[in-house]
Amino acid sequence: MTRDQYHNHPGGIFWALLLTGLALGLPSARADWPDFRGPWGNGHVSAAGDTKLIGLPLHWSETNNIKWKTEIPFRGWSTPVVLGDQVWLTTATEEGHDYFAIALDQANGKILFNEKVFHADNPEPLGNGASMNCFATPSPVIEPGRVYVHYGSAGTACLDTRTGKVIWKRTDLPCRHYRGASASPVLFENLLILTFDGADLQYTAGLNKETGATVWKTNRSVVWNDETSTDAMTREGDHRKSHGAPLIATVAGKPQLLSVGAKAAYGYDPRTGQELWRVEYNDWSSAPRPLYDQGLAFIVTGLTKKEMWAVKADSHGTATESNVVWKLNNHIGKYASPLLVDGLIYTAADESFVTCIEAATGKVVWSERIGGKYAASPIYADGRLYFFSQDGTTTVLKPGRALEVLATNTLAGGFMASPAVDGRAFYLRTKTDLYRVESPASGN
Numbered sequence: 001m002t003r004d005q006y007h008n009h010p011g012g013i014f015w016a017l018l019l020t021g022l023a024l025g026l027p028s029a030r031a032d033w034p035d036f037r038g039p040w041g042n043g044h045v046s047a048a049g050d051t052k053l054i055g056l057p058l059h060w061s062e063t064n065n066i067k068w069k070t071e072i073p074f075r076g077w078s079t080p081v082v083l084g085d086q087v088w089l090t091t092a093t094e095e096g097h098d099y100f101a102i103a104l105d106q107a108n109g110k111i112l113f114n115e116k117v118f119h120a121d122n123p124e125p126l127g128n129g130a131s132m133n134c135f136a137t138p139s140p141v142i143e144p145g146r147v148y149v150h151y152g153s154a155g156t157a158c159l160d161t162r163t164g165k166v167i168w169k170r171t172d173l174p175c176r177h178y179r180g181a182s183a184s185p186v187l188f189e190n191l192l193i194l195t196f197d198g199a200d201l202q203y204t205a206g207l208n209k210e211t212g213a214t215v216w217k218t219n220r221s222v223v224w225n226d227e228t229s230t231d232a233m234t235r236e237g238d239h240r241k242s243h244g245a246p247l248i249a250t251v252a253g254k255p256q257l258l259s260v261g262a263k264a265a266y267g268y269d270p271r272t273g274q275e276l277w278r279v280e281y282n283d284w285s286s287a288p289r290p291l292y293d294q295g296l297a298f299i300v301t302g303l304t305k306k307e308m309w310a311v312k313a314d315s316h317g318t319a320t321e322s323n324v325v326w327k328l329n330n331h332i333g334k335y336a337s338p339l340l341v342d343g344l345i346y347t348a349a350d351e352s353f354v355t356c357i358e359a360a361t362g363k364v365v366w367s368e369r370i371g372g373k374y375a376a377s378p379i380y381a382d383g384r385l386y387f388f389s390q391d392g393t394t395t396v397l398k399p400g401r402a403l404e405v406l407a408t409n410t411l412a413g414g415f416m417a418s419p420a421v422d423g424r425a426f427y428l429r430t431k432t433d434l435y436r437v438e439s440p441a442s443g444n
Contacts, residue, residue, distance in 0.1 A: 033420040033427070036079035036139035036184045037289055037377060041247050043339045045381035045421045055424040056382050057439035058396060060409045067425065067436040068109035072102065076136030077375075077416040078184075080427045080434060082106065083142045086161060087420070087427055089434065090149050092135035096123030099136065101149045101159055106422065109436060113164030118155040118171065129179025132335070132375065132416075139184040139245075139418075141192070148192050148209070152181020156194060158212060168212035176200040178236065182243035182287065188255070188270045191215060195246060197261050199237025204246070204259060206273055216273035222264040222280060239263075239284045242302070244337075249292035251313045258290040258297045258313065265290070265299045267313060277315035279323060283307065288337040289377070291345065293359060296325060298338065298345060306332045308347065310362060326362030331355045337377035337418075339385065341399045348374035348387050354397070368403045370395045377418040388415040392430060411435060 037043050045054060057065045076091035087104045099118040104111055126133055138150045146167065150156045153176075157169035175181070175198035183195035191206040202220035207213065226234050233239065239262060246259035248270060257270040262284035267276040283302030291298040297313040300306065310325040331353035338347040344365060345357040355367040372389025379386050384406060385397040392414045398404040413430030420427040425438040 032084070033080070033082040033422055034142050035081065035186070036141075036245065036418055037337060038379065038421065041289070042291060043337065043377055043379045044341075045379060051383075053382050054421075055439070055441070056384075056421065056426060057424075057437055058384070058407050058444045060394075060411075060426075060437045060439075062411060065437055065439045067438045069433050069435050070104060070109040070111065071433050072429070073114070074098075074100065074136075075134045075431070076429075077134055078136050078429075079139040079418040080420045080429055081140050081142040081147065082420050082422040082427060083144065083147075083161070086112065087434070088140050088142055088147045088149075088161070089417075089429065090136040090138070090140060090151070092151065094134070096120060096126075096135040096154070099151045099154055101140070101147070101157070101164075103147075103161070103164060104434065106436075109434070115159065115164050115166070117149060117157045117159070117166060117169065118151060120154055123154065124177060126180045127178070133180035133182060134416075135180060137180060137182045141185050141187045143187060146209070148185055148187070150181075150185045150194060152177050152183075152196070153198075154181070156185070156192075156207070156212070158192075158209065170207070170212050173205065174201060176237070178238065178241060184245040186246055186248060186257075188248050188257075191270065193246065193257065193270060195242075195244075195259060197240070197242035199240055202240055202242075202261060204257070204268065204273060206270070218268065218273035218275060220261050220264070220266070221275055221278060222261070224263070241285050243285060243287040244300075245289045247290045247292060249297070249313065251292070251295070256313060258292060258299070260286045260288075260290060260299050260301075262286070262302065265297070265301075265309075265311065267297070267315065277317060277319050277323075279309070279311050279315070279319035281305070281307070281309070287335045288333060288347075291338055291340045293340055296359070298340070298359065300332055300334065300338070300347075303334050305329060306334045306349075308332045308338070308345075308357070308362075310359070328357060328362050328364070330364055331367050333374060335375040336387075339378045339380055341380050341385070344399065344401075346378065346385055346397075346399070348378055350374060354387065354403075356401070356403075365401050366403055370397070370403075370405065376415040379419055379421065381421060386419065388419055388428070390414045390416065394428075 178199035285303035417429035
C-alpha cells in the first residue's frame, strides 16, 4: 500500500502523525483498530514494511493468556473497534427490536456504556438467514472522539466516545435486507460511507460524518434482467443482495472505493459517489471485503460460484474480459475476507480449506484442509496468519509456499466476528463473550 492509502484511511490526522513517526524512525504508535479489517483495511496489524515484532500470543485457551473475559448481552457478529482506552462493539436483541452500542474499558473489560440506540416495533425477520446472520452484524468504525454504528435500514448513528451519547442518527435510509444487514461502514475524509444491497434497493451513500446529512447517493447501475424469472428466490430479490464492506484504495494516485455488489463489482470516486467502472458476473450475496495491490482489485463474486477475480482497478466504464487478469473458483472463501501477504493471497473457505494463491497470476500454490468453517476474517501479525473458525478454534499458520501449522487454540462459543488487535493483545469476540487475549511480556 502507498503512503496516500494510509492518509486516506480512518483517523485522518491521527494516521498522518503515525506515518510521520515511522518515517522519522520514532517508536510506533499504539496499533489501534478503527475498522473491522484494522488500520490499513486489509487485515494487517502493522504497516507495510514494518517487520518489528509486536509480541502477540501464539498460544491461548480458556485458562491461559486470558487477561479478561466479558459477557456481551444479546447477539452481535460485529468486530470490536479499539481506540485509546476503549473497545466498542454493537449488539441487538435476537428478534431485532432493540439495538445497542457498547463500550468497554480496554484495561479490565468493564462495560462503560451500554446505549440503546434504536428500537424497531416490526423488524424485518432474518428468515433462513438467521443461521449465519443477526441484527448487529455490521461493525462500527471509530476515530478520536466519535464512534459510528450501523444496523442497516434499522438505523445509523454517531456517538460521543466520552459520554456514550448520540450526536446524530438516521433512520430514513431504506433497504429490505431480506436476510439481515451485513455491510460495515467506512470512514473517508469527511464522509461515512454506507452500503445497501437489498432485495428492493441497491445503493451506496456518503454521509457527512459531522451531521449525518447525505452528501451523495449512487444507485447500483447493473441491469438485473430478472423480472420474468420463474425462480422463487430470484422473484423475491435474493439475487440482488450483497453483504460486503467496501475498501478505500489509492489507484493511479487517486482514492477509489472498491465495492462488490450482486452481479457486478464497482469502482467509485469516494468523494462524489461517481461510478468509475464496473465489471459484471452472474453471482450474488458476496461477503468478503476486496483487496487491492499493484493495480489489481481482488474480489469474490458471490455465494454460488464463489470465484475470485483480479480486476484492473484503473478500468473505465463497463469492464471487459481484457480488464480481468485472472479468475479462480478453487475453494474460495464465501464469508471470510481474503488476506494478502508478500504476493500471496490466503482465502479460508466455509468447508475447512485454506487456499494460497499467487496474486499476480491466480496460480494455486497450495490448498489444504485445516479444519473448521470460516466466517470471521483472518489477520496477519508477527509473521503469522491467524484463522478463526466458527467452532472457536484459531489455527496459526506460517505464511509461505507450503502449509505449516504453528499452533491451534480454542475458546468456547465460536467466532462469527472478526478479531481486533491493539498493542500486544487480541480482542476476540465469540458468540457470547469478548476476550482480551495477551501473554505476559516474557511469554507467548
